[in-house]
Amino acid sequence: MSAIPHWLRNYRRSALAGDATAGVIVTVMLIPQSLAYALLAGLPPEMGLYASILPIVAYALLGSSMTLAVGPVAVASLMTASALQPLAATGSAQYISLAITLSLLSGGMLALFGLLRLGFLAHFLSHPVISGFISGSAVLIAVGQFKHLLGVQAGGHNVLETLAALAHALPDAKSVTVMIGASSLVFLWAARKYLARALMRLGVPAKAADLMGKLSPMLAVIVSTTVVAIWRLDTTAGVSVVGAVPKGLPAVGVPSLQGVGALLLPALLISLVGFVESVSVAQSLALKRQQRIDPNRELLGLGAANVASAFSGGFPVTGGFARSVVNFAAGANTPLAGVISAVLMGAVIAALTGLFHYLPHAVLAATIIVAVSSLIDFETLHEAWQYDKADAASLLATGVGVVAFGVEVGILMGVALSLGTLVWRSSHPHIAVVGRVPGTEHFRNVDRHAVDTEPGLIALRVDESLYFANASVLQDRIEALLAAQPDTREVLLVCSAVNLIDATALGVLTAMESSLRERGIAFVLSEVKGPVMDRLEATPLGMRLKGGIFLSTHEAFAQARRRNQETPAVP
């Protein structure tokens, strides 16, 4: 890997038009989003802007996706708030310092995982669990923003408490704020739903109409800010506004390492969730253009982005779904689109922050609510329910866990559920007693097919690798069969679906073979795969089984029949 990324060394002029268009459009989306997600994270608005400059450049240099748009995103911002609120007063100097440290830690972890090539860590989360987590987070985020729409103070430790506090604070709602918030909400929702279609009817090409629909939040920002500024609604009607945003590029500085201990777990969770989300977006976009994503380089790119965010006064960032899709659709060919966006954001912060003074919080809240409402995903739940009840249950439990206990407990529940489902599934392997389909060399489940069996022989096919989660289940099944068929002289294990025998399972098989041997019952195997056989051969069990491992189930049956003919079983 050279210091100059591949896309830059081989940059073609033909890519520039697409990159520039995408860069401009993403910037227009990014301005309100970066302010809104800073608000969501409990941080001053300029930190959202800071987090949208250097991180994008860092990712462009190290990441592997051509179209991923990195920056502040809703779920990571919520997780940031949730990690920091127990540690410091929201918005205080310590809170800000901890947010920067969190970004540094998260970036350090991601980069370390990348260097150690631990991209597989993303696999600890199943798709249903992620879906449940995102949906639950979206509910949390949306409910948490209602107070800004009403112009009141109201919070709680969970959704129910927050709703109760909101109901209680309702009489204090500020009417002008409510009007601004409600009209923004209706406008943004209608724009999302109908604007593209309306523009198409007016003759705008589909793609352009779609992109213009994405710019409605900026329109809401401009109109509402203008209205508030003209009538000074902040003082005359108590509309809460963003206020003074410091002008000037972020000071690059070394983040503090204070409070690292309490931030380790949150940083890990933010890294994990951010990485999983980011990679899945990057992957789906790359596939459409037959490009490739390297998960380990993604870890490096996202790690560098977060470290850059920390050094320039930002907070945790990752690849966002909505902006990446827009970036792709607007024609981004290379990360230069992101770099252009970063330069534009730099220009905004260097000169134009004064324009945000009268931007009402209610409009940012409406932006957040409309953005996250599309994250609530009932379709995956429905599909999972149809396809696999266990997966649907994980999804629901994770979603409910997030809403009831917050993001950290929710994501930990999700990891536990993913792994629990995995262990539970493999601890209940499909085990079939098989017999020969008459006149063939094929063997099938005796419960499903009319097959021939051999007296004194129990032939079992286990449809799972044998490891700690299921080895004793196999043993139990064999003992149950032996108890039911006391005249058994041989137990045959058909290993066609056994891709691995781990040390635990080897121990169980070894003990079982000894126990069967003591009872005068032979234990034999068939269809052992090459890699499994390679390992098994050198073990004491492998040596004792020598001559009892058959290439095919057919041969094992043939031998059992020969033995039955030579020495008929005593009834």
Added chain:
Amino acid sequence: MSAIPHWLRNYRRSALAGDATAGVIVTVMLIPQSLAYALLAGLPPEMGLYASILPIVAYALLGSSMTLAVGPVAVASLMTASALQPLAATGSAQYISLAITLSLLSGGMLALFGLLRLGFLAHFLSHPVISGFISGSAVLIAVGQFKHLLGVQAGGHNVLETLAALAHALPDAKSVTVMIGASSLVFLWAARKYLARALMRLGVPAKAADLMGKLSPMLAVIVSTTVVAIWRLDTTAGVSVVGAVPKGLPAVGVPSLQGVGALLLPALLISLVGFVESVSVAQSLALKRQQRIDPNRELLGLGAANVASAFSGGFPVTGGFARSVVNFAAGANTPLAGVISAVLMGAVIAALTGLFHYLPHAVLAATIIVAVSSLIDFETLHEAWQYDKADAASLLATGVGVVAFGVEVGILMGVALSLGTLVWRSSHPHIAVVGRVPGTEHFRNVDRHAVDTEPGLIALRVDESLYFANASVLQDRIEALLAAQPDTREVLLVCSAVNLIDATALGVLTAMESSLRERGIAFVLSEVKGPVMDRLEATPLGMRLKGGIFLSTHEAFAQARRRNQETPAVP
């Protein structure tokens, strides 16, 4: 399940001789062990005796093993001490109350798991991890007892600190205590190693000689107590002794529920470890007599034993390895052996506790050290190293984790490692590109065999079920192959080893099929198993694949060839 257990309703007189012999022998073993493990748990000696009466009876009524000996054991006692020491001063009234609560919680959890039929929870721990945990705990326990051999006060947060404290306290060692401790240690070690052999040479039958070897701790107790009592070494030479042990049966009382919160995790870990150990001992003994163990009834039995322990002033108990083996070898036929043992223990505590007054702590420490030294298991490490480096690494890491960070962190590391290994393994599935063995209908790995391939067709066999841990790895592999073979017209996935496709993998396959279709590449499957097919059929992917799912790989190749003949690929 009737209220009267099966073994009792059908009790045969012929079983009584064996049960009575075993009951007496186990009692003689149990007396020093129960005192020693109470010492190890940091509790007064009578609590060890209490934990050896009602829990045995409760297990006899509800458990499923005929020969498991339930009571205080080394590892659970260590875990008890480790859970309580951060919460209260060792041996204080609060400490004792917390120990009782811990037993109640652990019992309640075990019983609940039994009622919910969660016996599969035991599968969260792989055999190597358990081995590492037990070995590490044995080291911790042995090192923790050295202070009693020296007659000094010395402790630390980990093994290194404890050893340093011991070295520092060495000048204060009490010479008579050291002599008693050292001679007990040498005697017990020699008895364990040579006594049975020596007795056999003197004409004692092998089995009897072996059992007599197990009684040497009682002999050490009797001799040392007598010596200390005659010369009053407790006052003349400062030998630390057990002292007054309250006489009388335990008062049955309702345990306090104070401090439950802090005890939940320790209780869960003690339950888990105790259950896993207990079931594996019970299972291996049952197999020798062709009996069956029901893991869910074991949970109930052990749960009841711990609840009984709590209500009679004891501490966490479980099935012990050493005593169960002796019980079995001494001829126990039914849990009546345990009941006899409980009655004898009741008699001891009702009348004979005065005899323990002069029992030196050094002898109990020597008993513990010799007992746990046999738990340190290098053989499993050696075997695992030979067979599977990943398993050996989990074992080592868990063992080192216990020694360095204590039992709780150690066991949690163990669970994480077991699951991590599982995910890591299945996230690196064996994926082979296959071709036809010339002249056959068999298909083999192109890297291992001289096989024929079909131009434009990539045929892959994945040797693993497809689920969240590996679905994207398959996708990456396919994309990498497509990048290397841009003239591909069809991707065939041979599913002979795929026992499950979970919702995550279904999502990945669905997205992949769409992406391939957009690029004009067909995606087809072969050898899909019945249960997998049943589910797949109803999904959107299943419908799109209709006609592209072949019973055999042979048919899939035949169709690819036909297509190649009809419409030859453009070079």
